Amino acid sequence: MIDKSLFELPGVRKMFPLLGILAVFQAAVIACQALFMATAITKFWKGESFSGALPWVLGFAVCFMGREVINFFRSKSLDKLAYRLASKLRGDMLDKFFRLGPSSVAELGSGSAATTVITGIDQVEDYIKLVLSKVLNMMIVPLLILVPVYLLDWQSGIVLTLTFPFAIIFMILLGYAAQGRAERQYKTFQYLSNHFLDSLRGIATLRYFGLSKDYANSIYRTSEDFRKETMGALRIAMLSTFALDFFASLSVAIVALFLGLRLMNGEILLFPALAALIMAPEYFLPLRDFASDYHATLNGKNALAAVNEVLAQPEVTQQVLDEPLRWDEKAQLQLTNLSKIYETGRGISEVNLELQGFQKVALVGSSGSGKSTLLAMLAGFMVPSSGEIKINQQKLETLTDEKYRQSVQFIPQKTYIFSGTFRENLAFYEPTATDEAIIQAVELAGLTSLLEEIGLDGQIGASGRTISGGQAQRVALARAFLSRSRNILLLDEPTAHLDIETELEIKANILPLLENKLVFIATHRLHWLSSMDKVIVLNEGKVEGVGSHEELLQTNVYYQTLLTQMRGVDDEKNQLTELSATDQPVSEAKGGQDK
Numbered sequence: 001m002i003d004k005s006l007f008e009l010p011g012v013r014k015m016f017p018l019l020g021i022l023a024v025f026q027a028a029v030i031a032c033q034a035l036f037m038a039t040a041i042t043k044f045w046k047g048e049s050f051s052g053a054l055p056w057v058l059g060f061a062v063c064f065m066g067r068e069v070i071n072f073f074r075s076k077s078l079d080k081l082a083y084r085l086a087s088k089l090r091g092d093m094l095d096k097f098f099r100l101g102p103s104s105v106a107e108l109g110s111g112s113a114a115t116t117v118i119t120g121i122d123q124v125e126d127y128i129k130l131v132l133s134k135v136l137n138m139m140i141v142p143l144l145i146l147v148p149v150y151l152l153d154w155q156s157g158i159v160l161t162l163t164f165p166f167a168i169i170f171m172i173l174l175g176y177a178a179q180g181r182a183e184r185q186y187k188t189f190q191y192l193s194n195h196f197l198d199s200l201r202g203i204a205t206l207r208y209f210g211l212s213k214d215y216a217n218s219i220y221r222t223s224e225d226f227r228k229e230t231m232g233a234l235r236i237a238m239l240s241t242f243a244l245d246f247f248a249s250l251s252v253a254i255v256a257l258f259l260g261l262r263l264m265n266g267e268i269l270l271f272p273a274l275a276a277l278i279m280a281p282e283y284f285l286p287l288r289d290f291a292s293d294y295h296a297t298l299n300g301k302n303a304l305a306a307v308n309e310v311l312a313q314p315e316v317t318q319q320v321l322d323e324p325l326r327w328d329e330k331a332q333l334q335l336t337n338l339s340k341i342y343e344t345g346r347g348i349s350e351v352n353l354e355l356q357g358f359q360k361v362a363l364v365g366s367s368g369s370g371k372s373t374l375l376a377m378l379a380g381f382m383v384p385s386s387g388e389i390k391i392n393q394q395k396l397e398t399l400t401d402e403k404y405r406q407s408v409q410f411i412p413q414k415t416y417i418f419s420g421t422f423r424e425n426l427a428f429y430e431p432t433a434t435d436e437a438i439i440q441a442v443e444l445a446g447l448t449s450l451l452e453e454i455g456l457d458g459q460i461g462a463s464g465r466t467i468s469g470g471q472a473q474r475v476a477l478a479r480a481f482l483s484r485s486r487n488i489l490l491l492d493e494p495t496a497h498l499d500i501e502t503e504l505e506i507k508a509n510i511l512p513l514l515e516n517k518l519v520f521i522a523t524h525r526l527h528w529l530s531s532m533d534k535v536i537v538l539n540e541g542k543v544e545g546v547g548s549h550e551e552l553l554q555t556n557v558y559y560q561t562l563l564t565q566m567r568g569v570d571d572e573k574n575q576l577t578e579l580s581a582t583d584q585p586v587s588e589a590k591g592g593q594d595k
C-alpha cells in the first residue's frame, strides 16, 4: 500500500504521529457525533420538546464542525509536506540528470525523463497527500469506532468485525491485479512520451521522406495502447471500489436488518440501535475512501518508483584535482587501456594514448566505431568501464572532476539553442562576459547579420526567433570564441549536417579557434585530417592506429581503406546536401546534449 521509500523522504516519519493523533480525534468525533445524533432523535421520538434535545443537537453540530476542522488541518499539513517534497524531488532529479550527463538521459529517453520530472512528480505529490492519511485512517478509525459499537450492541460489533476482513482480502486481491495493470500503464505512458518527443524532433525528416502519415498512425497506435492500459487499470480500480462499496453496504444492511428485527421484538432499545446503525457506515468509510483514490495512489507509487530509479543510478564524480585545470604546453594526458563497454557488449576498448601540450587530434572510424563514446568519456559525460586516466601524472578514474570539466568546451553535432536571449545563448560558458567581448565573438563566428536583426536581447530558441542550423553552429563557435579559459576543445562532427559551402566557411572560422588548445574532433570528413597533428583510427571499438595523417597514410592499411570509404561518403554527401535544405530550423534539430 505504502511504498517503503516514502518513509525515507524527509518529514514523512515526523508526519505519522500527527496523522495518527488526528485519526484518533476523528474516530472520537465520529463516535460522539453518532451518540449525540442518536440521543437527539431518541428524545424527539419520545416526544420531548426541541429545547430539551437542543444540547444534543448542538453537540452534534460541534462534532460535525470538529470533523471538518480535523480534515482541514490534515489536508493543510499534508499539502505543505507534499508540495515541499515534490519540489525537493524535482530539484534532486534535475541535479541528478545534470550530474549523470547526457548519456543517461538518452538511455532513459528525453520524453520519459521530462514526463517523470513534470507529470510523474505531480503524481508523487498526490500520492503523498492521499496515501499517508488514508492508510492511517484505515488502520485506526474502524478499530476505535468498533469499541463504542461493542459497548452499545455487541451483536452489531460482531457483524462489523466479521465482514471487515472480507473487504480487506478482496481489496488485497484486486490491489495486486491493479498494481500490475498500473505498472504496465506507467510503462506505456513513458514509451508514449519518448515516442511522441522523438516524432516531434524528427518531423522534418519524416516530412522530407513523406513518412508523416505512417508516423501519425504509429503515434495513434501507441496512444491507443496507452488508452487500453489506462482503461484496464481503471476497470480494476472501479471494480475494487464497487466491491468495497458492495461489502460495506451489505454489512451495514445486515446490521440494520438485525437491529430492526430486534427493535420490533423489543430486544434492544432505540438509542443503542440508532447509535450503532449510524456508526456502521462510518466504520467502513476510511476503507471506501482509500478505495476511491486507489488508482491515483497506484499512479503515484509507480511514479515514485521511476523517480527513485533515476535517483539511485550510480554516479562517479571524482574530485581529485585541487584547482581548475589549465591546459598549457606542459600539460599531459595519458589514457591507459581505457574502455567503455555498454550492456550490449559494444563500445570501445583498450584505448592507449599519451598527449602533451597543445595538439589537434582527429578521431576517425566508420559509424559505430566508438568516436562519440571516446569523446563522451573525454568530456566527462561518461564513466569508463575500466582503464586509467592520468592528468599531469595525477591518477583519475574518470574525467567527471568539476575542476577538469571547467576547462572543457564541447561542440556537439547539432548545437542546442536554449530558450532565452541571444546574449544568454552566446555567453553560455562565460555568463559574465561584457557586451564588447560578446560582439567580438559574434563577428568572429560570422553572426553579425543576425545580431543586427535581433540584437543581443532578442529571444531565440523554442519561445523566440527560430534560427537556422548553420546559425546555431555559429552560436556554438561564438560560445567557444568567447570562452578563452576553457582550452580543451571537443568537437563531435561539428559540421556534419551542413552543406559543403557552409561547412568549409565554418571550418575556416573554426581553425583559428583550435590553436593553443588540446583539441579532439570526431569526424567523417576527410578535409579535417590534414589540419590535425594526430589521428586516432578506430574500428569496431578498437584502436587500429595512432599517428599523423601522413604517417598513417604510409603505414596503416586500415586507414587507407577507411579514407577510400570516407572519400566515397564525402562525394555522396556533397550531392545530397545540394538537395537537402541546408538551414533546417534548430527547434526541430536533435539537441547535441541528448546525444
Ligand SMILES: Nc1ncnc2c1ncn2[C@@H]1O[C@H](COP(=O)(O)OP(=O)(O)OP(=O)(O)O)[C@@H](O)[C@H]1O
Pocket (backbone or CB within 6 Å): 107, 342, 343, 344, 346, 347, 348, 365, 366, 367, 368, 369, 370, 371, 372, 373, 374
Ligand atoms: N547507450 C548505448 N548503449 C548501448 N550501446 C551503445 C550506446 N551508445 C553507443 N553504443 C554502441 O557502441 C558502439 C560505439 O558507438 P559510438 O556512438 O561511440 O560510435 P560512433 O563512432 O560515434 O558512431 P557515429 O559515427 O555513427 O556517431 C556502437 O556499436 C553503438 O551501437
